[in-house]
Amino acid sequence: xxxxxxxxxxxxxxxxxxxxxxxxxxxxxxxxxxxxxxxxxxxxxxxxxxxxxxxxxxxxxxxxxxxxxxxxxxxxxxxxxxxxxxxxxxxxxxxxxxxxxxxxxxxxxxxxxxxxxxxxxxxxxxxxxxxxxxxxxxxxxxxxxxxxxxxxxxxxxxxxxxxxxxxxxxxxxxxxxxxxxxxxxxxxxxxxxxxxxxxxxxxxxxxxxxxxxxxxxx
Amino acid sequence: xxxxxxxxxxxxxxxxxxxxxxxxxxxxxxxxxxxxxxxxxxxxxxxxxxxxxxxxxxxxxxxxxxxxxxxxxxxxxxxxxxxxxxxxxxxxxxxxxxxxxxxxxxxxxxxxxxxxxxxxxxxxxxxxxxxxxxxxxxxxxxxxxxxxxxxxxxxxxxxxxxxxxxxxxxxxxxxxxxxxxxxxxxxxxxxxxxxxxxxxxxxxxxxxxxxxxxxxx
Numbered sequence: 001x002x003x004x005x006x007x008x009x010x011x012x013x014x015x016x017x018x019x020x021x022x023x024x025x026x027x028x029x030x031x032x033x034x035x036x037x038x039x040x041x042x043x044x045x046x047x048x049x050x051x052x053x054x055x056x057x058x059x060x061x062x063x064x065x066x067x068x069x070x071x072x073x074x075x076x077x078x079x080x081x082x083x084x085x086x087x088x089x090x091x092x093x094x095x096x097x098x099x100x101x102x103x104x105x106x107x108x109x110x111x112x113x114x115x116x117x118x119x120x121x122x123x124x125x126x127x128x129x130x131x132x133x134x135x136x137x138x139x140x141x142x143x144x145x146x147x148x149x150x151x152x153x154x155x156x157x158x159x160x161x162x163x164x165x166x167x168x169x170x171x172x173x174x175x176x177x178x179x180x181x182x183x184x185x186x187x188x189x190x191x192x193x194x195x196x197x198x199x200x201x202x203x204x205x206x207x208x209x210x211x212x213x214x215x216x217x218x
Numbered sequence: 219x220x221x222x223x224x225x226x227x228x229x230x231x232x233x234x235x236x237x238x239x240x241x242x243x244x245x246x247x248x249x250x251x252x253x254x255x256x257x258x259x260x261x262x263x264x265x266x267x268x269x270x271x272x273x274x275x276x277x278x279x280x281x282x283x284x285x286x287x288x289x290x291x292x293x294x295x296x297x298x299x300x301x302x303x304x305x306x307x308x309x310x311x312x313x314x315x316x317x318x319x320x321x322x323x324x325x326x327x328x329x330x331x332x333x334x335x336x337x338x339x340x341x342x343x344x345x346x347x348x349x350x351x352x353x354x355x356x357x358x359x360x361x362x363x364x365x366x367x368x369x370x371x372x373x374x375x376x377x378x379x380x381x382x383x384x385x386x387x388x389x390x391x392x393x394x395x396x397x398x399x400x401x402x403x404x405x406x407x408x409x410x411x412x413x414x415x416x417x418x419x420x421x422x423x424x425x426x427x428x429x430x431x432x433x434x435x
Contacts, residue, residue, distance in 0.1 A: 063412040067373040067384060068405040075397040153276070160278030161374060171281045184288040192277050192285065199276040 003186030010177040010187070017173025018194055020087065024159050024169065028094040029152065035095070036102025041132065043107050061100035067161045069093050074165045090162040090169075098155055105151060109144040110136060142213045149206035153199045160195075170194060219399050223390045227400060230386030231407050234372050237300070237382060241307035242365055248308065249315030254345075256316070257323050267316075274313035280374045282306050287378040303375035311368045318360045322353040355426055362419040366412055373408075383407055 007014070039058070043051055061069075073093040077084055084092065113136055121135045163172035174191035178184050256267050274282065286309070287302040297305065326349060334344045376385040387404035391397030 059416075060409065060413075063409045063416060064405055065370040065373045065408050065412075067376075068401060068408055071384075071388075071401045072398070072405055075391070075401060079398055157278040160280045163280065164377060171278060171284065174281065175284060178288060184292050188281065188285045188289055191281055192273060195278060195281065196273060196276045 003181075003183035006181040006183045007177060007186040007190050010173075010181065013173045013177055014170070014190060014194070016168060017170035017191075020167060020172075021156065021159050021169040022198075024087070024090055024094060024162070024167070025152065025155050027091050028098050028155055028159075031091075031095045032098040032102055033148075035099045036106050037137070039099060039103035040106035040110055043103060044110055058100050058103050061097065062104070064097075066093070066097050066158045067164060069097055070162060070165055086162070086165050086167045089165060090159070090167040094155065094159060094162070097158065098151070101151055101154075102148070105144055105147050106140060109140040109147075112143060113139055142209060142216070145209035145213070146206050149202050149209075152202050156195065156198055156202075219390070219394070219403065223394065223400065224403065226390055227383060227386045227403055227407070230381060230383040230404075231411075233380065234369075234382040235411075237303060237307065237375070237380070238365075238369050238372055240304055241311060241368060244304070245308040245311035245368075246315055246361060248312040250319045252312060252316035253319035253323055256320060271313045271316060274310060275317075279306070279310055279371045280377060282310055283374055283378055299375075299378045299380045302378060303380045306375070307368060307371065310371065311364060314367070315361060315364050318357050318364060319353065322357045323349070325356070326353060358426060359419060359423045362415065362422060366415045366419070369408070369412055369415065 039054070043054060043058075046054065070090065070093040073096070074084075074086070074089040077089065077092070117135055117139075118131065121131045126134070159167075159169055160171040162169055163175065166172070168176075170191050174187040177187040181187070252267055252271070256264055258264075277285075283303065283306045286306045287297065287299065290297055290302070290305075330348055331344060334348045339347070372382060373384040376382060376388070379385070381389070383404045387400040388397065390400040394400075
């Protein structure tokens with residue numbers, strides 16, 4: 001019981017942790033969704049040798065454990081003369097990592113679009129950029145929504161690893177409270193509960209998109 | 219980097235490999251067991267297992283590791299870092315793989331089971347002779363990719379002091395005041411290990427597709 005009270009006393013720390021986790025995930029999405037779309041367009045449009053190189057690069061990035069990428073970014077950027085504080089280093093590594101997965105997700109969604117849609121658009125003389133803006137991307141946004149939702153949950157899970165490079169996100173907060181208050185259970189249970197809330201919220205969002213798709217496309 | 223430093227990291231690689239191997243051997247059958255229990259739809263247990271899977275799937279792996287290591291002693295289960303790491307890895311992968319097994323079980327044709335029961339097979343026999351030989355093939359691809367994810371999770375156990383690749387690399391970095399080279403070497407080792415697994419997944423899927431006429435999931 002006392003553990004719960006202690007956690008409540010430290011609620012500011014938890015809120016700060018949630019704020020950092022959410023701001024990292026949102027920042028990462030704002031950056032990596034456009035980058036992922038660009039990458040997927042490149043993977044479908046670029047000439048063959050460039051495409052193969054890019055595909056290998058994306059595959060390679062998906063083989064690196066996120067924590068190691070975060071370490072390499074955190075310790076590597078200063079070597080290149082760019083000194084970032086932990087939050088920014090975290091954002092850079094989270095974005096880099098997430099983009100690799102989003103490129104694959106968007107590419108798969110591009111491939112899933114019915115060919116006749118594209119051919120019809122071309123027959124109507126739509127320019128390439130109009131084809132993407134009006135025909136491909138709106139469909140992709142809706143068909144890829146569940147997979148992107150899963151990816152967002154993965155991003156939230158990955159962001160917890162950033163505690164190791166001292167980003168003060170939710171797991172960092174739980175660890176801090178448990179070490180300072182000598183109460184192991186409640187702080188971690190609170191963190192798990194907050195993570196659960198976040199992922200339930202995302203699943204609810206995905207379900208709404210799903211309903212929208214059923215209304216629009218049957 | 220000096221040779222002893224590289225040796226430290228390679229020793230860490232052995233620990234990572236051993237941790238992953240043990241966790242895989244424990245978690246895949248456990249995932250199957252969870253899926254089978256949920257398949258049976260036993261009222262209270264079904265709800266409990268669903269809650270367990272939902273919570274583990276929403277919890278970041280580091281948080282799970284810290285939870286196991288710091289909270290288990292409070293309920294009287296004092297664990298050293300290595301067993302705690304194995305427990306966390308196993309719980310995580312069991313939860314995720316149970317969903318894979320469950321999907322395969324749900325897709326399993328009902329009529330086959332009914333036919334087997336009509337032939338007077340016992341439940342155990344239906345499972346060992348009819349169900350299992352088919353579902354493991356259908357689940358192999360997704361399970362291998364789950365194993366890849368497990369390997370990618372292992373660096374997180376460094377937080378509770380297990381000296382695997384990542385911990386060894388940060389130790390070397392702390393001693394030499396040059397953290398970047400050991401972390402680059404560590405990244406390289408992981409990437410090679412995981413790339414091998416990913417490639418083998420592709421090969422396995424293609425072989426199965428050719429032999430059984432199954433489409434890779």
